[in-house]
Amino acid sequence: MFKFILWLILIQSTVQKTLVVMDFDHTIVEKNIIQLLTDMLPKDKLPVETKESFLKTFSFIPHTQLFFKKVHELKVTEQKMLQLIENQPPIDEMDKVLRILHHQNCDIVIISNSYSVFVESWLRFRSLRHMVNRIFTNPAWFDSTGLLHVKGYHFQSKCRLSPSNLCKRSVMEFFLKYQRFQGISYNKIIYIGDGKNDMCAALSLKENDLLFPRVGFLLHSMLSNITRRIKPKIFPWTNGSNIINILQTNKL
Template sequence: MNTRCRKKLAVFDFDHTVIDDNSDTAIVKLIDHKKIPKEIKMLHRSDGWTAFMQGIFEILHENDINEESIRDLIISLPPIEGMVELIYEMTEKLNFDVIVISDSNSYFIDLWLEAHNLKERVLKVFTNPAHFEDGLLKIHMYHLQDSCKLSTKNLCKGQIMEDFIEDQKQKGVTYDTVVYCGDGYNDFCPILRLNSKDVACVRDKYKCAEIVLKAKDGRYTDVHGIPRTVYANVCVWSSGFEITEYMRQHML
């Protein structure tokens, strides 16, 4: 029989939330824009972002941009100020489990976390799986979904978050509070699933903050004409230190 364990959960996006860049667009800059065929550039509109990135990886491979070059660039991407410290604070002092849910890929995220001594601090990473095969980085969709109209077909962050919480509950771990940290439109879905005990940490001057603040005040209707309301507490941040301060004031 499982012993019940009560903790808090922190869910982080990766690009523009943990790192102060977009890992995918940073990689695209490794190749001369003129060498990317028009049909590859249009892939994200027709087949989705994951298909576009696979096309980019193939162009990089064809132009002899090897794994070492990609690895060095990913490792060099800077964390947002205070984010490494925040994750340490959460896991060491505030009784949090930390997970990452991102539309990047497993190769980028695992590599970066390990290089910045965060691999052991993150309980699990949910993202598009990727690995090198004969010098070519291959990426696959995390899943294929059509139930959430707010999310891309390959990644519904809200469903992933809820499935993880339920899975942990079955293992005897219950989360009293969920803190979600993100910056983009695809972070809106999981934030809508938070309740009044939870916290939505949204990056100042980014899309997610704009939408969440409207939805918190009952002023947001999505592209399908559906009114959306945010019930979670909202922390608007520019650095990880601001989230740390919010946690100390409201969660101790």
């Protein structure tokens, strides 16, 4: 009887909200730091095998660290790398998407296979950091010499849709459990992403949720070819205006 009463108290005291989960690279901004550096540096300065490894699997942390070591040897400074990120504009009206969702009192989290120092720097430079409740990404920091160090967010070997350093479904489920413990639950999840590593989280969404895959990117093509039924409502997007219009139509 006591457990039942406690359960009723917890249910009554739980706040119901909307959760927004967003990627960063190719969702909020167009390019990741490795692509920006590769575009900037002379083509003959980066080893071919390193460059190809990164353009294909830039989430692979040991290779990423070798890449940043080479960048450091080429005298690319911390300030220069942060400027590259900060000067990159948001994908058309994606900053407006963040502002609208924040104004609607949604909780916003970023789950990204990017690097913490760059996600934080870009959001602060654009005066958007206070709108994001949590950032889940690979830890990264500059040492006293200006060398960037990176670590995987975690290690996992169960999810074949995700790199070993980040399963977004696992992170999202952890956050949902943590929030329930804090007395907050979500009656709707809005998931906005683009890549293969968003697929695992997308498959865990429910009927009341909204899924926004970016047109022309891997998540969208994977969803187009999937044979099993996926539960959330799916809304392909190419820019922030698409997302805003759909959210207004669905009366968020």
